Amino acid sequence: MSTQPVQIIARIRPALQDEQTDDAISIVPIPSEHALTAARPIPFTSWVSLSSTTSKSGAAQIQQSQTAFHTAFDASASQQELFDRAVSPHLPPLLKGHTLTILAYGPTSSGKTHTMEGSSAEPGIIPRALRVLFEMSKEGKQNGDITSFEFHMSYLELYRDDAFDLLVSQKTHEKLPIRTNARGETFVIGLTRAPVESFEHWTKIFRTASQNRTTGATLLNRASSRSHAILSIEVEVVTAPTADTREITYVGKINLVDLAGSENNKHTGNSLANPARLAESAAINKSLSTLGQVVHALNTGASRIPYRDSNLTRLLSASLGGKAHGKTILLCNLAPGVKFRSDVLNTLNFASRTKNIETRTVVNEREKPAPIEKEYPHPHRPPQAAHLARRASLQSRRTSTSLIPGPGQRVSSYGSAVGSSRLSGFGFGMGSMSMKGMGTGGGGIDDTELDERINRAVEAKVEAEVQRRLQERDEALEKERQLKQMQEEQAQEERESSVSAATGMQIDNGGVFVEDDEDLIGADEEEQQEEEQQEEEQQPMDIDQGDLKVDVGTGAVPMSSPMKVDSMQSSEIVVDGGQDAKARMEELERKYKEHIAQLEAQLASAASSSDPCPPPPGVDGSTSLSSSSSSLSSSIGDSNSLVHTPLTLDTGLVGTVSEVSSIEAMSVAERKKAGRAYVSLARGYTEKNDLATALALYRHAAMFVPDNAKLKERIIDVEWAVKNGKSYLPTPKRQHHREEKPKRKSKSHPHHASRSRSSRSLSASHVPLESKENGENDPSASAAQIQQQSLKGSKRKRSVSREPTPADDETDYVFIPTSSTAGFGTDLGNIDEEAEVEVEGGGEVEADEFGTKILRRSPKKRMSLRSPSVTDKRKMLGMSLAATELFNHGPLETFASHGASLVAAVGGMSTPGGSASVRKTRRVSDLAGYSGRNMEVNGDLEGAPSKQKRARLV
Numbered sequence: 001m002s003t004q005p006v007q008i009i010a011r012i013r014p015a016l017q018d019e020q021t022d023d024a025i026s027i028v029p030i031p032s033e034h035a036l037t038a039a040r041p042i043p044f045t046s047w048v049s050l051s052s053t054t055s056k057s058g059a060a061q062i063q064q065s066q067t068a069f070h071t072a073f074d075a076s077a078s079q080q081e082l083f084d085r086a087v088s089p090h091l092p093p094l095l096k097g098h099t100l101t102i103l104a105y106g107p108t109s110s111g112k113t114h115t116m117e118g119s120s121a122e123p124g125i126i127p128r129a130l131r132v133l134f135e136m137s138k139e140g141k142q143n144g145d146i147t148s149f150e151f152h153m154s155y156l157e158l159y160r161d162d163a164f165d166l167l168v169s170q171k172t173h174e175k176l177p178i179r180t181n182a183r184g185e186t187f188v189i190g191l192t193r194a195p196v197e198s199f200e201h202w203t204k205i206f207r208t209a210s211q212n213r214t215t216g217a218t219l220l221n222r223a224s225s226r227s228h229a230i231l232s233i234e235v236e237v238v239t240a241p242t243a244d245t246r247e248i249t250y251v252g253k254i255n256l257v258d259l260a261g262s263e264n265n266k267h268t269g270n271s272l273a274n275p276a277r278l279a280e281s282a283a284i285n286k287s288l289s290t291l292g293q294v295v296h297a298l299n300t301g302a303s304r305i306p307y308r309d310s311n312l313t314r315l316l317s318a319s320l321g322g323k324a325h326g327k328t329i330l331l332c333n334l335a336p337g338v339k340f341r342s343d344v345l346n347t348l349n350f351a352s353r354t355k356n357i358e359t360r361t362v363v364n365e366r367e368k369p370a371p372i373e374k375e376y377p378h379p380h381r382p383p384q385a386a387h388l389a390r391r392a393s394l395q396s397r398r399t400s401t402s403l404i405p406g407p408g409q410r411v412s413s414y415g416s417a418v419g420s421s422r423l424s425g426f427g428f429g430m431g432s433m434s435m436k437g438m439g440t441g442g443g444g445i446d447d448t449e450l451d452e453r454i455n456r457a458v459e460a461k462v463e464a465e466v467q468r469r470l471q472e473r474d475e476a477l478e479k480e481r482q483l484k485q486m487q488e489e490q491a492q493e494e495r496e497s498s499v500s501a502a503t504g505m506q507i508d509n510g511g512v513f514v515e516d517d518e519d520l521i522g523a524d525e526e527e528q529q530e531e532e533q534q535e536e537e538q539q540p541m542d543i544d545q546g547d548l549k550v551d552v553g554t555g556a557v558p559m560s561s562p563m564k565v566d567s568m569q570s571s572e573i574v575v576d577g578g579q580d581a582k583a584r585m586e587e588l589e590r591k592y593k594e595h596i597a598q599l600e601a602q603l604a605s606a607a608s609s610s611d612p613c614p615p616p617p618g619v620d621g622s623t624s625l626s627s628s629s630s631s632l633s634s635s636i637g638d639s640n641s642l643v644h645t646p647l648t649l650d651t652g653l654v655g656t657v658s659e660v661s662s663i664e665a666m667s668v669a670e671r672k673k674a675g676r677a678y679v680s681l682a683r684g685y686t687e688k689n690d691l692a693t694a695l696a697l698y699r700h701a702a703m704f705v706p707d708n709a710k711l712k713e714r715i716i717d718v719e720w721a722v723k724n725g726k727s728y729l730p731t732p733k734r735q736h737h738r739e740e741k742p743k744r745k746s747k748s749h750p751h752h753a754s755r756s757r758s759s760r761s762l763s764a765s766h767v768p769l770e771s772k773e774n775g776e777n778d779p780s781a782s783a784a785q786i787q788q789q790s791l792k793g794s795k796r797k798r799s800v801s802r803e804p805t806p807a808d809d810e811t812d813y814v815f816i817p818t819s820s821t822a823g824f825g826t827d828l829g830n831i832d833e834e835a836e837v838e839v840e841g842g843g844e845v846e847a848d849e850f851g852t853k854i855l856r857r858s859p860k861k862r863m864s865l866r867s868p869s870v871t872d873k874r875k876m877l878g879m880s881l882a883a884t885e886l887f888n889h890g891p892l893e894t895f896a897s898h899g900a901s902l903v904a905a906v907g908g909m910s911t912p913g914g915s916a917s918v919r920k921t922r923r924v925s926d927l928a929g930y931s932g933r934n935m936e937v938n939g940d941l942e943g944a945p946s947k948q949k950r951a952r953l954v
């Protein structure tokens, strides 16, 4: 591919009327010796000499400049002479697929428009070139060299750097978008591409279009062009086939650019009085400045050519520099006179830089595809066919760089342009075209395809943008959701804390729990944790947004209606489900009390009879819990709805079918809890020496934990004692301090104080069972005494007067309720403070940090402190509510396995608290069975009775 420099041509116009003539600018032919003696002939023929001038002070204002031009025309040169010497020689190649670009450059009023367009009397380069092109085409057709030819034209102006279609009426034309594709090819979207039938036809179109161009009057030019005008003529010529070649289609193009002139506002008279004119001037000068920068960058070999800095340079990029192809002529119009000296100097400098720019010569041709491809489809294509096909493919590829579309679909609004269409693209470069014949030739890009490509590209970009925004929105929503979830979790934790506080259940370092028969059931620390975890997983109880939904796992009886728990209430659960719920709770409480009273009556009856567990009223002996016909579970609830079939387990225990099935449905943790509850209850009877009842309860406990060896041994021991009429008292339980769990969540809450008080109320409810019947050892009474004493003392350290009781010899530890004599409801007001309490009269009372005081009679034995986990508390609450619900509505099967044990455990400890003062807090927590389990004063039930134990028992 050959290259060629930009042709630099100068033309100085004659002085106009009223213009002074001087010799400031002169054209001097280059002496022959300069041109011919050089080793390489100098292609320039003329020098344009700019004489120096001096100011009044004598200093040189403008240095003399001599710029060599390929061709220079003085004021005497006619339009015809200019055309013949500078343009005409370059036209024939257009019919062979070449591209020619002519740029008219120079200051305003230097004769650019005159040179390009001219007048009817003195036509300029454009009409002359068109006439010649038509004539050559016709001549070629006449002599048979050309089969056919077609002309198309487009005409646009860049007004203030915006493109407007001059083939559209100025009233309706609108700014057209200019696009540059990935290959750096620039085109104008929607530009009309009008077919031209003849030179006359073209003249008519062009004349009308030129009237659409924006012009304005300045001091220098009454019809000054205010825009850059670009006329593009495409010439498609189909040559006739010869003996050696087939039919070839050439697509040549000539771009004729009439640039607006650089303006000196001092000379043109543009002022603030006419801001629009100033803006036009600024736009013109800016675009020309960018053009100069582009030329300078090309000259200096800069890595970046600022084509994109203006639409003018974008559109001229195909004619200037790197990717430019075709021949480019820079026609520098010069104006005479001192007045134009500086503008002329700038033009000369521009020309001087431009002449070093080279463009590539590219021929845009397309040979008619050989039909052989159809006759010899691949892979059986003969060598000749393959060669032709490859050649055609290469041609197509070469022409596929074209941005000039084929016949457009859009009908031009240009009146006389019959069959005209809107160009969807516009380009300058050689070979940058795909003409009408391209479609049949299979190469190039036609209008439709180009539009489709553009649409696809735009759609892809739009889609990508939409996707990006959607993703951003999704991310924002996800963040919002996560934030909301975090807030909900936080709120729920606070609610749980509040609920725990309301029920008297501590989340952190809760109340004191005395380890009872855990060892009997086998709940060591590790197992406890595992159990809690299991509970966490199995426990579907959910506290959400104030709705307390209770489900107690496998033995679950969901609440028929979620109750709102108002966490703001302390000391007791306040059912915030309206008056109905409140009434229902009161009804449940009433029924609960009735059952407690009933149970106590049964127990009292059992104690006075030989049957340790007499059936409740209305229940016959078949509904037994044990072989001794105890019917504790059946005594609770409506027994008529049960099928009580005695069932003997391998433990020797008997339960009902329904109860066994319910037990089977329970989780391991639930079974253990139920077992512990029964063991606790049994212990109470053991300590009352009601061994028959205790045995029945132990056996029933074994139904829940049939594999517990310790429990089996306990049963054997008790059976032995019953059988032999001996008393039996379990060895005091080994005590140990269970490590308190770290706080799960400790959040600052305004109700912490009340929460603590409520928890202490629960702690105060931890009254040992043995105190029930032992008046002297009644912890309530003791607590009253101690409390009265403690109130007299200091907050931090008080002396407590307490007389040793006989029971102290048997019971190692006594719980001292600190809240009230009844153990519930009344706060002392000083229980927030940790206190050490000295016990007068032997022993000492310790208080945990929550105020629950423990009388330690023997320093050898200590209480075991354990805090319930959150899971415990949840379950406690859930089970208690479920049990309460079961009282009223639930199936007895479930209640028999859950509620019976719970209520039974509660029944053994309720009396000390005083039923009259039972509050909801107590009711709920007690119903959970937790209090009964943990309040038990222990004996050590580890292992089978030793010989010493047996001896003692005997």
Ligand SMILES: Nc1ncnc2c1ncn2[C@@H]1O[C@H](COP(=O)(O)OP(=O)(O)OP(=O)(O)O)[C@@H](O)[C@H]1O
Pocket: 012, 013, 014, 016, 106, 107, 108, 109, 110, 111, 112, 113, 114, 115, 221, 223, 224, 225, 226, 259, 260, 261, 262, 333
């Ligand atoms: N070679 C010439 N012979 C006679 N008159 C000329 C010649 N060149 C220019 N003129 C006259 O000079 C005046 C200005 O010319 P023209 O409008 O072509 O300048 P221009 O460079 O196009 O100005 P602008 O940049 O402001 O559009 C016109 O009246 C035109 O007829």
